[in-house]
Amino acid sequence: MTWKTILKEEWKGLPRHWLPRKLSETIRVGDYIEVLRIGGKKLSGEITKIMIALDNDDVDGSYPSAVEIDNYDLRLGYSGSVHFGNTFAYFDEIKKVGRD
Numbered sequence: 001m002t003w004k005t006i007l008k009e010e011w012k013g014l015p016r017h018w019l020p021r022k023l024s025e026t027i028r029v030g031d032y033i034e035v036l037r038i039g040g041k042k043l044s045g046e047i048t049k050i051m052i053a054l055d056n057d058d059v060d061g062s063y064p065s066a067v068e069i070d071n072y073d074l075r076l077g078y079s080g081s082v083h084f085g086n087t088f089a090y091f092d093e094i095k096k097v098g099r100d
Helices: 003-011
Strands: 026-028 032-036 042-052 067-069 071-073 080-084 087-090 094-098
Touching: 026 042, 042 071, 042 087
Parallel strands: none
Antiparallel strands: 026 071, 032 042, 032 094, 042 067, 042 080, 080 087
């Protein structure tokens, strides 16, 4: 049994938006994003801040060790978040990225 097989079994029955996907986009401060939250709530807005977590327990980049950056390639798979409007979203909640 391979890790790929094990992961496939663990992902069975999860909602589609929880499943891993390849979003080959670099996000940048100023980009417009659409987010799908657990439970199906959709949000959108302009990115004002991107945070990367550097601590193993930090899932959203809110610890003092986190780094604020201007752009990030979502394919890298780091933990962190984007801030837009008066809220934030985890990287894996981003479903669409647009820019002018």
